[in-house]
Amino acid sequence: MSDSVFKRVAIRKYTDEKVDQEDITKLIAAFQAAPCGMHQAKDMRMTVVKDTSLLERIETLTKNACYEAPLLFVINVKKDSMFGQRDASVAAENIMIEAADLNLGSVYLMNAARILNTDDKLLADLGISDDYEASVIVACGHAAEHPDDDRSKRYQVLIK
Incomplete structure (x- = not known):
């Protein structure tokens, strides 16, 4: 198994250093490589947020639930999508594993995405249309x- 899978842990504290555009491009490619249910790729979109004023608005709305990270990947799904929530989670994992490979930290935030959906103006400013909603950040x-998080024996596994 990839070392990046084991290296990936939830990071909730970030430095002020910006993420290089080259790394952002690789993270977007990881999102693009995510599978989607029944090939319904149009049911999922992503907004990459690096603009300081938008980051501040999101932190204010979510009461700092995004841990003042300098970069957010807001994964949006069609409101009526059968597989959207699951697809968004798989895409988020792709991003987080690639982040670990790039020696970046990341964390999966579902509640912050739900809170984001309460502010129509902010959603519009993020380019999220009315027929989509933020699913995962x-x-x-x-x-x-x-x-230091040893996750080698976290879950019970039954082999039959």
Whole structure:
């Protein structure tokens, strides 16, 4: 298994250092590579937020639920999509594994996405149309913490 899978941990504290555009491009490519249910790719979109004023508005609305990360990937799904929520989660994991590979920190944020959906003006400013909703946010940046999290035996596994 890829070292990046084991390296990926939830990071909730970031430095102020910006993420390089080259790395952002790689993270977007990881999103693009995510599978989607029944090939319904048009049911999912993503908004990459690096604009300081938008980041501040999101932090204010979510009461700092995005941990002041310098980069957010807001994954949006069609409101009536059968597979959208699941597709968004898989895409988020792709982004987080690629972030780990790039020595960046990340964290999966579902509640922050739900809160984001309460502000129509902010959604519009993020380019999220009325027929889509924020499903998952991946906060990303240079980690200011490095948790030691042994996840090798986290879940029970039955083999029959």
